[in-house]
Amino acid sequence: MNIGAAAAATGVSAKMIRHYEAIGLLPPASRRDNSYRAYGQHEIHELRFISRARKLGFSIEQIGELLALWRDRNRPSRDVQEIAASHLADLHARIAELQAMADTLKALMRTCHGDDRPECPILDGLGANAN
Amino acid sequence: MNIGAAAAATGVSAKMIRHYEAIGLLPPASRRDNSYRAYGQHEIHELRFISRARKLGFSIEQIGELLALWRDRNRPSRDVQEIAASHLADLHARIAELQAMADTLKALMRTCHGDDRPECPILDGLGANAN
DNA sequence: GCTACACCTTCCCATGATGGGAAGGTCAAG
DNA sequence: CTTGACCTTCCCATCATGGGAAGGTGTAGC
Structure with a gap:
């Protein structure tokens, strides 16, 4: 092949x-x-x-570890679980981060008319003086 | 400054x-x-x-557009909404993708003992012949 | 005034995963 | 014997960010 x-x-x-x-x-x-x-x-x-x-x-780095474990017939399955659990935690953290962004953005968007008028709370929110 | x-x-x-x-x-x-x-x-x-x-x-590209709109006092707020909506859709797509990964991984992990034994359905699942 | 240190400048390189594309070799079908 | 579909290596680009070198500047303490 x-x-x-x-x-x-x-x-x-x-x-x-x-x-x-x-x-x-x-x-x-x-x-x-x-x-x-x-x-x-x-x-x-x-x-x-x-x-x-x-x-x-x-x-790729994690896959390298997984591949090594895969090639080793006698590794404890705990080692695999640990990598998987760490990755799962990472996925959840990224999801939470994106969700927080989406929530904030959605809240901003609800206040904006989105029509021909120039007033736009989205931009006002981004440019506000306070944090 | x-x-x-x-x-x-x-x-x-x-x-x-x-x-x-x-x-x-x-x-x-x-x-x-x-x-x-x-x-x-x-x-x-x-x-x-x-x-x-x-x-x-x-x-960065979207921020460039937003900055341009911000600098223009007369832009229609619709233009801002459109960029925001497009980004929000993007966020939701990414969340869904990560969530799908997490669900699949979690399902695999539930079948693995995670102890000293070598049997590991996680690796078996990844290496399976079928798709 | 001199020394030390914190800051500034530009320039180059690295990340992680992936793709584009050039220049050139190989192979099979017509 | 040409054409087109492969293959090879090598370099460059992406996106947002940081590291670090080499050199200039500003300030505080002695």
Whole structure:
């Protein structure tokens, strides 16, 4: 399997596959005579793992840790849970932050007519002298 | 007011003030004889505007539009509302995305013991053959 | 006046994850 | 034997932010 086929099979772009290899997330792929990278079932499996972990919002660094645990048949599942829990807390923190922004913005927007008139409490709120 | 004092007064770092000037978000600051940037009440006001807009998650580009509207006393408030509404929709989309990640991750985590045993449905889920 | 220190200036580089694109090699089908 | 679809490496861009170097300036204490 060439890199394009591996990309299509896993949802990870060829660009990113090379990138993951360059930063050491993946071991160097074996090469054919023409220097094309060759991928087998094992590599495809790892790429799919990465793709799913990315979709869950894990950082590349965390995925590196998860991959190491995945490769180690005997790791305690606690180690995995810890990474997952830390990421989940991070997701919740980001959600709360965005939600606070949305709430504040919504409150500002409710006070603005949004018509042809120039008065706009949204801008007034952003430019207010107090904090 | 030198740049450091302006930074302290507005919550925008000196680095970022120079950056905003460099990218044209702010007009070039006037300079003293020693070439230090000088800031007055007007500039402080604009910097505070930027700081608040950033805290609401507006992009630099959107803040540029908002600043332009703010400077124009006669703009229709509709224009402001539109930018705000677009940003609010963006915030909600991002929240939904993160929430979906969190839900999936939480479901995976519930099935994992998180103890000394090596079995871990979290990793199994990430590495599964199916999508 | 001299020294120390805090501030200012510009310029370059780094982050994290991803993509664009150039210049050049390879392969398969027509 | 050409065409087009691949592949290779290398460099650059994004977005908002910070780090740090090298050098100039201002002020407080001795």
